[in-house]
Each structure stands twice: as C-alpha cells, then as structure tokens.
Amino acid sequence: MNKSNDNDWFRISACNPEGTRWTGKCWYVHNLLKYEFDLQFDIPVTYPSTAPEIELPQLDGKTQKMYRGGKICLTVHFKPLWAKNCPRFGIAHALCLGLAPWLAAEVPVLVDSGMIKHKDDMSSSSES
Amino acid sequence: MEVELKDMIEDLESLRQSLPDPSLHSSIDKLRLRVENLTNMAKSVPVRRSKVKDMSAEVVDSNPYSRLMALQRMGIVKNYERIREFSVAIVGVGGVGSVAAEMLTRCGIGRLLLYDYDKVELANMNRLFFRPEQVGMTKTDAAVQTLSDINPDVVLESYTLNITTVQGFDTFMSSLRNKSFCPSKEGTGVDLVLSCVDNYEARMAVNQACNELNQTWMESGVSEDAVSGHIQLLIPWRNCLFCLCTSFVCVFIVYIDSLNHTSFVVASGVDERTLKRGSLCRIFTYYNDNFITKKYTQHAIGGVVAGLLVQNTLKFLLNFGYVSPYLGYNSLKDYFPTMAMKPNPQCSNAACLERQEEYTLAKPARDAAAKAKMEAEALSATECQLHADNEWNISIVDDSEQDRMDGTSAGILVFYFAGIPF
Numbered sequence: 001m002n003k004s005n006d007n008d009w010f011r012i013s014a015c016n017p018e019g020t021r022w023t024g025k026c027w028y029v030h031n032l033l034k035y036e037f038d039l040q041f042d043i044p045v046t047y048p049s050t051a052p053e054i055e056l057p058q059l060d061g062k063t064q065k066m067y068r069g070g071k072i073c074l075t076v077h078f079k080p081l082w083a084k085n086c087p088r089f090g091i092a093h094a095l096c097l098g099l100a101p102w103l104a105a106e107v108p109v110l111v112d113s114g115m116i117k118h119k120d121d122m123s124s125s126s127e128s
Numbered sequence: 129m130e131v132e133l134k135d136m137i138e139d140l141e142s143l144r145q146s147l148p149d150p151s152l153h154s155s156i157d158k159l160r161l162r163v164e165n166l167t168n169m170a171k172s173v174p175v176r177r178s179k180v181k182d183m184s185a186e187v188v189d190s191n192p193y194s195r196l197m198a199l200q201r202m203g204i205v206k207n208y209e210r211i212r213e214f215s216v217a218i219v220g221v222g223g224v225g226s227v228a229a230e231m232l233t234r235c236g237i238g239r240l241l242l243y244d245y246d247k248v249e250l251a252n253m254n255r256l257f258f259r260p261e262q263v264g265m266t267k268t269d270a271a272v273q274t275l276s277d278i279n280p281d282v283v284l285e286s287y288t289l290n291i292t293t294v295q296g297f298d299t300f301m302s303s304l305r306n307k308s309f310c311p312s313k314e315g316t317g318v319d320l321v322l323s324c325v326d327n328y329e330a331r332m333a334v335n336q337a338c339n340e341l342n343q344t345w346m347e348s349g350v351s352e353d354a355v356s357g358h359i360q361l362l363i364p365w366r367n368c369l370f371c372l373c374t375s376f377v378c379v380f381i382v383y384i385d386s387l388n389h390t391s392f393v394v395a396s397g398v399d400e401r402t403l404k405r406g407s408l409c410r411i412f413t414y415y416n417d418n419f420i421t422k423k424y425t426q427h428a429i430g431g432v433v434a435g436l437l438v439q440n441t442l443k444f445l446l447n448f449g450y451v452s453p454y455l456g457y458n459s460l461k462d463y464f465p466t467m468a469m470k471p472n473p474q475c476s477n478a479a480c481l482e483r484q485e486e487y488t489l490a491k492p493a494r495d496a497a498a499k500a501k502m503e504a505e506a507l508s509a510t511e512c513q514l515h516a517d518n519e520w521n522i523s524i525v526d527d528s529e530q531d532r533m534d535g536t537s538a539g540i541l542v543f544y545f546a547g548i549p550f
Contacts, residue, residue, distance in 0.1 A: 020293070046292070046332040050292075
C-alpha cells in the first residue's frame with residue numbers, strides 16, 4: 001500500500017541465508033528533496049529480548065545522536081517501548097518506531113547545519 | 129644514542145681546552161655533567177623480567193609475588209598459589225575491564241581472556257590503563273601489550289569481536305568452553321566470567337552464554353552520571369542467581385533503578401514522592417550508558433568498581449571471606465547497598481529454567497552435604513572447649529546484645545560512644 005502510494009521509505013533484504021544480517025536503503029524527504037542512506041543491522045543473539053541496533057554507516061561521526069559505527073541512538077525513544085512489548089516486537093517495529101522518528105528528527109537538523117548535502121547539489125558543486 | 133652522547137662529551141672537552149677564558153670553564157663543566165647524566169639514563173633500558181616458574185614466598189625485592197604470598201602467611205588465604213590455576217574471562221576492556229585485567233595480572237592469575245571490539249581513542253584517556261601512544265590499536269591488543277610487560281607469567285588471549293552478533297557469540301561460547309592452559313584442568317573452560325560491558329545488549333549476551341554453559345559470572349556497571357556503580361555475582365543454578373532473562377528484565381531493571389533511586393533520594397534529600405515516573409526512562413540509560421558514560425566516566429569510579437569486582441573475584445576464587453551476591457556503591461553519600469536475589473521461576477529463557485531445575489533436583493544431596501559439614505564443624509567446636517574449670521566466671525556474650533544497649537536498633541553499629549572526648 002505504501003509502495004503503490006510512493007509513501008515507502010526503506011528497502012531491506014537479508015544478506016545471509018540465516019537472516020541474521022540485513023542491509024538496504026532508507027530515505028527521508030526534506031524540503032521536497034530525497035536524502036537516501038545505507039541501512040544495515042544484525043539480529044542480536046539475544047533477540048527478541050534485545051532490539052536490533054540499526055546502523056547508518058554513512059552518517060557515522062556526523063551527529064551526536066549516534067554510537068560508534070553509525071548505530072543510531074534508540075536509548076530514550078525506542079528501547080523502553082521495546083522492553084514493554086517484548087517479545088512481540090520485531091524488525092518492522094524497530095524500523096517504524098525506532099528509525100523513522102530518528103530520521104524525522106535528525107535529517108532536517110543535519111541538512112540545515114550543512115552536514116549532509118543532497119546528491120544533486122553534490123554533483124553540481126563538483127562539476128562547477 | 130650512547131655514541132652520540134660520547135662524542136658530545138669529547139667535543140665539550142676540546143671546546144674547554146680551546147677556550148682561553150677560564151671563566152667559561154665552569155659552565156662547560158655543568159654541560160658536561162648533564163650529558164653524563166643523560167648517558168646514564170640511556171644505559172638503563174627497560175628490563176623485561178623473565179617468567180617465574182613457582183610462586184615463592186621469599187621476601188626479597190626481586191620477587192614479584194612476595195607481597196601477595198604474605199596474604200597466605202597472615203592466614204587470610206589458605207593457598208595463594210592456586211591463583212595460577214585459574215582462568216578468568218573479561219568481557220569489555222574499557223574503564224572497568226581494563227583496570228580489572230591489570231589487577232588480576234598483577235595478582236598472577238593463570239590465564240586471562242579479553243573480549244572487545246573497540247579501538248583505543250584519545251577520548252579514553254580520562255580512564256586508567258590505556259596510554260596515548262596506543263591510540264588506534266584495538267583495545268584487546270593494547271591490553272595484551274601492556275599486561276604481558278607487567279607480568280609475563282599470565283597466559284593472555286585476546287578476542288576482537290562483538291559478542292552480540294551471532295558469529296561473535298559462537299566464538300565467545302566456544303572460547304569459554306574449551307582450551308585450558310594447564311594439563312590438570314584440560315577442557316574445563318574458565319573459572320569465572322567478568323562482564324565489564326557498557327550496554328544492555330552485551331549484558332544479555334553474556335547472561336545467555338553463561339546460562340547455557342552453566343558458568344558462574346560477575347556483573348559490573350557504572351551509572352551514566354559516574355557517581356554510582358555496582359557489582360554482582362551470578363551463579364546460574366543457585367539461589368543468588370539474578371535472572372536477567374526476558375520476562376524478568378523489567379523487574380530487574382526497575383529493581384536496580386529503585387536502588388539507585390533510593391540512593392538518589394538519600395543523596396539529594398528530595399522527597400521521594402515528588403520524583404516523576406519519568407525517571408524510569410533513566411533506568412534504560414543506566415544499562416545502556418554507551419553514549420553518555422563515554423563522555424563522563426572518569427577513572428575514580430571505574431577504578432572503584434574494578435577494585436570491588438576484583439576483590440570479590442579473588443574471594444570467590446581463593447575461597448576466603450564473604451562473596452557478595454550484590455554490592456552497590458553510591459559515591460555521593462558513600463552508600464553501599466547489598467542484597468541477594470532469587471531466580472524467577474517463570475523465566476522465559478529455556479537455559480535459565482533448565483539450570484533452576486537442575487538445582488531443585490540436586491537439593492536433597494546438597495542439604496545432606498551441608499548438614500554433614502555443620503555437624504563436623506560442631507564436633508570440632510566442642511573439641512575446642514577443653515577448659516574444665518572456670519575459675520574467673522568467664523562467659524561469652526553475644527555482640528548484638530551489647531549494641532542494642534544504647535538504644536539503637538538492630539543492624540546499626542555504634543562507632544563512637546557518648547562521653548568520649550575528641
């Protein structure tokens with residue numbers, strides 16, 4: 001439904017047959033420009049009692065709200081929710097309730113502060 | 129360098145002779161003295177001590193274990209040399225783990241296994257152990273470098289991996305299970321696992337591994353604001369087991385928080401009722417202090433927690449004193465809460481329930497053993513009372529009776545009595 005309405009905002013696929021590692025893309029539209037990032041995470045051994053740690057390696061070091069290696073900070077907004085609903089929560093919840101609010105909060109700040117640039121801007125600036 | 133310095137002395141000498149003005153001679157002599165000092169310093173290159181085969185109790189300055197073996201002579205520890213038979217795994221070589229590793233290395237522990245996936249950074253310099261020149265090395269490699277210099281007798285194994293990933297967890301499990309270093313304990317794995325990690329996921333992974341392997345372990349942690357910490361002994365089949373498993377997580381964390389919370393109330397003097405429920409969010413950061421702790425942890429609190437952890441470890445391994453099941457520390461009020469935990473019979477972790485069942489099944493045999501031990505102790509106690517006559521009417525008085533005489537309640541000890549002038 002989201003896909004047909006062009007409301008989708010991520011694509012993931014398992015990158016090993018056991019399904020313990022997932023990679024893909026996620027994107028966020030800010031001021032009618034689409035910002036796309038690589039997305040990856042491991043399913044922890046203690047899953048589902050602990051949530052997967054979602055990583056956006058391209059943004060590593062660009063924001064304070066991130067742990068080492070591009071793991072986004074889920075501590076305050078998502079971990080309590082996960083613990084409350086455990087073991088019913090899964091990957092979809094982690095993406096929708098963990099990653100989506102993070103992108104919505106962080107991407108505009110990053111764009112406004114100039115930490116990330118839209119890919120069209122980057123290519124035009126390198127051409128000129 | 130020595131050659132260079134020697135040349136310099138010769139140059140100075142020729143300069144002194146060529147100078148006609150004798151008033152400059154004294155300053156040249158001073159320079160010469162300084163160069164000679166430098167030469168001496170260059171000669172004393174760091175000496176790496178050779179391995180020691182047996183721990184000797186001989187009190188000489190050259191014996192690295194003389195001060196430790198004194199514990200045995202003083203009757204604290206029955207057999208200190210046994211420490212060389214033990215292997216300990218340290219998960220997380222950070223503010224607490226690295227200090228604990230150094231302490232155990234200096235104690236002469238047999239084998240240390242170190243697990244971490246991080247690299248040393250300049251931001252780590254506010255804590256003990258790592259040196260600025262080690263920046264960029266993996267924490268495990270840097271630790272092995274320093275520790276093998278301090279005590280070459282210790283067998284060090286380093287694992288640079290993330291134990292929460294499936295692959296890392298498997299390696300972690302297999303490294304705990306086998307490969308023992310001394311022939312008499314082949315295949316017995318490790319004696320104790322110390323969890324010195326800074327996040328909840330890794331704690332859960334250690335808990336899972338230890339439940340599956342029936343491995344005793346100790347937990348440690350520093351709070352996000354670096355004013356409190358705790359250590360905890362966990363035995364997967366005994367009553368002091370503190371089950372960290374899924375259904376129990378909330379209870380566990382809230383419980384821990386209530387402790388810190390209490391200590392917060394104790395420390396700040398705020399009425400507990402005025403605190404918002406919102407502080408519950410902090411409990412998660414307490415366990416997931418990755419982000420915040422990395423900024424504010426300083427060496428004092430890390431050192432304190434590592435010290436408590438290693439002391440509890442030594443008591444557990446060498447079998448002396450009372451091994452605390454839980455010991456907290458709040459530095460603002462110097463408050464040390466202790467408690468014991470029981471396992472959760474409704475735990476959703478299969479491995480945990482299995483351990484609990486094993487424990488219940490073995491109960492009659494254990495009770496019988498405890499009873500036999502008590503009887504043996506009672507027997508030896510009666511043997512000690514050899515005085516037939518009691519000419520001076522000496523009797524044994526219970527300590528607790530005396531304490532209550534001055535109106536305090538049970539459990540409160542009086543340090544100073546009224547009337548004693550200071």
